[in-house]
Amino acid sequence: MKIAVLGGDGFVGWPTSLHLSARGHEVHILDNLSRRWIDTELGVQSLTPMDSIQERTRIWHQETGRRIRFHLIDLAGDYEILKRWLAEHRPDAVIHFAEQRAAPYSMKSDRHKNYTVNNNVNATHNLLNALVEVGLDAHLVHLGTMGVYGYSSVGAAIPEGYLPVGVETLSGETATQEILYPANPGSIYHMTKCLDQLLFQFYAKNDGLRITDLHQGIVWGTHTQETKLHAQLINRFDYDGDYGTVLNRFLIQAAIGYPLTVHGTGGQTRAFIHIQDSVRCIELALTNPPKRGDRVKIFNQMTETHRVRDLAELIARMTGAKVAYLPNPRKEAPENDLVVENEQFLKLGLNPTTLAEGLLSEVVDVAKKFAYRVDRSRIPCVSAWTKDLAPTLERDPEGKRLKSVG
């Protein structure tokens, strides 16, 4: 298959590109490298030393004989260039990672809110628009988030995208219908993924586009089979308060002797998936496309759920780290249950890598190896969800006053 990976230079995009290339697909990465620019803006860097995309693809070819082509294209800004690229290359599938993906970054300031909305909505819409315009029946696989559901279930376990509901009809009877699960986003970032869902629904209905939307949990881990092949193929690994995600952050904090940063009561339950499973799920979704005329196919891409404070305590026991309970910069429920269905991927053969598989210590080892690259002052979360919450974030877990709070 010829596959375009939009955002293929990112944390999940890069290992996905390698995974698909290793399986013999012709992989093209389209990326505007915005994530590297954001590193520069924030003055942080990946814990792992990460080479340029050009150098990474050179090494991949050197090690495996396989080619991954890189195309510098701004999906949100360069509609005409994207359209021309699609018309010329006519990929069989398009994997769409090309969105600003951090909730805290999206809430940082009014500029960051506007950037996230503008970038994410226009990226997705430009892509859909161009697929229709060039008459390309490529299978579109999009990386969404479990966060579109919100974290309090409407009814029972969260189904895979569609909720059966009972409604009263004109004749007074109750009929059951399936509706897109009601959106309940918790940040501007999550909201853009909810907007994406409506774009997909419309283009599937009006134009018959074949679309799969993956509602992904929080990705943890850093290595996949392919990124381990050579030091210069290493994946990026974020630890800062904006882009670092909860489980990976705990592991890094444990590795460098920093308190594990739990926000609020830590009663938030979240869904998780290891990065190796993430790339495997994308491959499974790719090879099981919906038919033309079908509604959007939605998978819950996660393997287990955990309460944040339970994770912190698990890692504290494993490593001897301390746990710091801090004010919550997010406006969210202090406690929630979460039960999620994921039968579709299990039926397609996914064999989940869970926290019990011993890979937690692999992450701690990576973090220890690169601990000399950690800037401790970038660990605290400084993006507040509302102006009221900002003053609560002025001190780091060790009690030091932070320079900037937004």
Added chain:
Amino acid sequence: MKIAVLGGDGFVGWPTSLHLSARGHEVHILDNLSRRWIDTELGVQSLTPMDSIQERTRIWHQETGRRIRFHLIDLAGDYEILKRWLAEHRPDAVIHFAEQRAAPYSMKSDRHKNYTVNNNVNATHNLLNALVEVGLDAHLVHLGTMGVYGYSSVGAAIPEGYLPVGVETLSGETATQEILYPANPGSIYHMTKCLDQLLFQFYAKNDGLRITDLHQGIVWGTHTQETKLHAQLINRFDYDGDYGTVLNRFLIQAAIGYPLTVHGTGGQTRAFIHIQDSVRCIELALTNPPKRGDRVKIFNQMTETHRVRDLAELIARMTGAKVAYLPNPRKEAPENDLVVENEQFLKLGLNPTTLAEGLLSEVVDVAKKFAYRVDRSRIPCVSAWTKDLAPTLERDPEGKRLKSVG
């Protein structure tokens, strides 16, 4: 009250500005005049001769002694200017009409799709973002559309924004919850109004903004009490295939001896409201705001529903016009029922102006008076919803080949 009317130069924005000014409010129109630019792009003009916004406001002052201020601001493009304006003027209420509002225009080409998404999403998001950033607790009243619901009811009568649904809980019981009515947009334009809904939901929840969303039916008529005060206060009146709306188009077609253009079977049932009621509803919504912390308040702003072919036959009987059944450029159900709740406005004192009130002939009179300004070649609908449908639109109702079909 100090009121900002965004898009106050448009078809409903202008009479709303006059209506509120006449009632003693301090009215500021913010508009980028994009609708006038689109007239220029399409090479069509309002049936009624319409003066510049500067001239219109001058006449209003001359006739009534009241001032309406005009500010040339591009809501979608000039975030910083908008923010500064709001910080400086601190209006008590903001009425948001500032979106591209024609479904056929939004489906005209890939450029028009992108323009509509970009303009409408960024306009709405910039506004919400700026209200939070300047800490302004203004009541935001947004003009939405009945089209967010789609035109086939999920269950019984379409409620005012929120649908009670029964869902099965983890314990196996059925619980009833109210959810935002599932979106089912029929065009890119309608889709942007569905995106708006999610933006409103998020900002009401996260930031406590007070928001009212008016799901408006198809507006008919042209005069209001205030636009009738002086010839130069006349409202715009669109008859072309992109911006003209169904009932007004029938009345103009009847006035100039053109066949009434029914698309498909004419079995589509739609909701309608007279423009005088539209401005009255906006006033009622303005003076009945939600409280801080409330969910978005949603009204169905319509007074009656009609089947399109019934309307055509009514007007044919009234005027002697012929009815032409033409291919449908839209991808939509050929027939639908529509039952809509609108109790909220009735309870607040709305006294509906229905088709039976004799105002149909007023519209025909306006059309006859300005018939010399009609370009008959601009009457057919030429924007196809999909490329497959485009070839069916090549001839006008009189059998003549059209120059362009998109």
